[in-house]
Amino acid sequence: MTAANRLEKSLQDIRYGARVLIRRPGFALGVIFILALGIGTAIATFSVINSVILKPLPYGQADRAVMIWSSWKGFPETWVSYDEYEAYQADIDSFAEVGISYGPLTVTAGGDDEPESLQGAAITESLLRVLDVQPVIGRNFLAEEDRPGGDSVAIIGYDLWQRRFSADPEIVGATIDVDGSPTRVVGVLPADFRMPMDYGGESRTEVLQPLAADPMEYDAIPGEGFALAGGSHTFYAFARLAPGATVTEANAELDAFTERKRADGTYPASWDFRAHAESLPEQITGDMHSALWGLGVAVVVVLVIASANVAGLMLIRGEFRRHEFGIRTALGANRGALARQLLMESGLLAVVAGAIGVTIAWLALRGLRFVAPETLPRFGEIGIDGVALGFALGLSLLTAFLVGLVPAMQAVRAGPHEARYGAGTAPPAGRSVVNGRFALIVGEVALAVVLVASAGLMVRTVSNLMAIDPGFDSDRLVTVQLALPSSRYPTPESVSAFYRELQARVGTLPGVEAAGAVRILPLATDIGDMGVSIDGYQPAPGEQTAGEWQVVTPGYLQAMNVALQHGRYIEDSDTAEDPVIVINRAFAEKYFSDLDPVGRTVVVGSNTETRVVGVVADTHHNDLTSAVKPRFYIPHAVRAQRTMHLLAQTEADPKLLVNSIRNELHSLDARLALGDIRMMADIVLDATAQPRFVMLTLSGFGVLALVLGCAGIYAVLGYFVSRRTREIGIQMSLGAKRTAIFGNVLRQGLWLTSIGVVLGTLAALAATQFLQSLLVGVSAADPLTYLATALLFLTAGVLACLYPALRAMAVNPMEALRHE
Secondary structure, three states: OOOHHHHHHHHHHHHHHHHHHHOHHHHHHHHHHHHOOOOOOOOHHHHHHHHHHHHHOOOOOHHEEEEEEEEEEOOEEEEEEEEHHHHHHHOOEEEEEEEEEEEEEEEEOOOOOOOOEEEEEOOOOOOOHHHHHOEEEEEEOOOOHHOOOOOEEEOOHHHHHHHHOOOHHHHOEEEEOOOEEEEEEEOOOOOOOOHHHOOOOOOOOOEEOOOOOOOOHOOOOOOOOOHHHHHHEEEEEEEOOOOOOOHHHHHHHHHHHHHHHHOOOOHHHOOEEEEEEEOOOHHHHHHHHHHHHHHHHHHHHHHHHHHHHHHHHHHHHHHHHHHHHEEEHHHOOOOOHHHHHHHHHHHHHHHHHHHHHHHHHHHHHHHHHHHHOOOOOOHOOOOOOOOHHHHHHHHHHHHHHHHHHHHHHHHHHHOOOHHHHHOOOOOOHHHHHHHHHHHHHHHHHHHHHHHHHHHHHHHHHHHHHOOOOOOOOOEEEEEEEEOOOOOOOOOOOHHHHHHHHHHHHHHOOOEEEEEEEEEEOOOOOOEEEEEEEEEEOOOOOOOOOOEEEEEEEEOOOHHHHEEEEEEOOOOOOOOOOEEEEEEHHHHHHHHHOOOOOOEEEEEEEEEEEEEEEEEOOOOOOOOOOOOOOOOOEEEEEOOOEEEEEEEEEEEOOOOHHHHHOOOOHHOOOOOOOOOOOHHHHHHHOOOOOOOOHHHHHHHHHHHHHHHHHHHHHHHHHHHHHOHHHHHHHHHHHOOOHHHHHHHHHHHHHHHHHHHHHHHHHHHHHHHHHOOOOOOOOOOOHHHHHHHHHHHHHHHHOOOOOOHHHHHHHOOOOHHHHHHO
């Protein structure tokens, strides 16, 4: 047969298949709807996994780049010191080059000309080489620019170049205002570039400046090569692996290095200091890896249920078409041609379903933006691209083959004798056929139980998280970030005076009940610790005494409604001449036990002697589930920070206050701009974003699986009622009661449902273990969740059985005896 003949034959099969399906529009639409739901959810989930995990990062050979972390007791993953950066560059042979970054920072661009608050970072001149990123125009920083006293230069982001400078190619070499200082632009970053720290956040770094660090600034012991304890750990560190080196080899070298430093006393033994490297792609997407792959498995389950449902429907329909198959076989039709015809019909259904599925996926991804956390890595890159469309086509063709395979085999077995059955009438089914249909239903229910049980566990987790008291009141609180440039605010006194005046002005705005400022917003950014020495506390051998440190202005604790338990809050009268701190309950219980801490001395850092003036309630900072650590609050007047978050508590909608705060800011300094503007309630809600995202997605899959499972029960029972119409009529004519007929059909459906529930529960007990790291306050084997899931499916099973059972009960015996 020539290619033209084969093409003509295929077109004939397509036309015939289309006519057959059009004659049964109800069946065709039902199959298309079921497949479209399954394919659409699969495309949407694949698009998320592809965008977040599979798509290459905007770095050259990203798998050869690593992040380096420090860790010690209480801090499993924290920053690197400058001395460690220098040592890793010199001593770790597995690293070809090392770079560090300080930030994210808040910078103001524009000066008097429409000032704009931007996210920035200070980096070593080696960092972009480590990431293998080249500016689209211009160049990287030079070594001489990354030194104290070097030229003031910057590399700006692509979006900033487009937005503020109209993509002017002459921007390279031009001077712009950054934090009040003339700064020469030397390059523009690629459009898709993001700093690794930007992933998982809402903002993108748009201004890079040289770190220009003086190594002596970071040495705790000036003049010596390596500071005690490594010095101040404040930098994000990155490295590019040397040719042939692996992450495992790099970690072995880091272990050996830190072991030497622990042995010579550089790192105190009590710290249990460690350093480790992690692949950059894993670092960026690691938190969501297991959750997303788990959702990928869930959507495969949904697709399998949908395919099994359709396969069952097509199998039933094939039973009723055996008369047609028999006649075509008797007339000389090739059995292979019959099988090809059925595969063509399933192909048409699947391709149409795939096209509709793409639309469903597009709508699902739009809806995903309302439920997915903005901290989801690469959130803004999620969408349907060419890869996703190719996946949709391949999935549609695979589904067509799978759902059409069983009916095609059914047609191959058909012989001329099948013609004796009336058109549209099913012949008697063998036990293997019956058992096959039963197995499909049991399998669908079991898989659906796994999804619904998983969703139930996540519902309980989110409920438990929402019930946790963060220790502060987030209602009606607006937060705005501010950063003061050193060029105009050179001294701690000028910084402190500015924030004191701005807070006073904001505090008098109509509707403002309280105002204050804080260094780091709780539940938004991780907080570090600082060593302390406590009057009267004798640490155990090897114990490290430390506390999380926070800088606040008077009024912050009151604005957050953090309860005062003893003593007083920080006040306007607290100054650098008489340093004081307020401590939390965890600090008081650990270091003062039953003693009254108020009035006692705490040495903060190496030499700042402070006096405790108050004890406040514990509040959660890094997350809602970790134990609260000892923390102390330092008055802003004692440790003036240039970057702070101003908070204002209002009587009404806090969003309405933003313009008023902006006006007060500009009345003080027109060259400043508001930075990150957030509602505190949104920050608290974001703290539960990841488990809420998993919960909502799994719940959607679970509901879909439940509906498909019930549809399968309904379809199969409906088929059996129609196939057993004559038998039911005979039973009734012999005296069988209609209620007994109703009960028999109902028992049949509930028996199938019960077996599926039992098998599904056993499978769920194993499958839900992957959720264990996300669960809070509930076990993966929670009996209440599994009991509720079982009751839900048994109830749904009863509802799915009702109509077929009522139809069986309504059979007219005389009509049934004439059946067939």
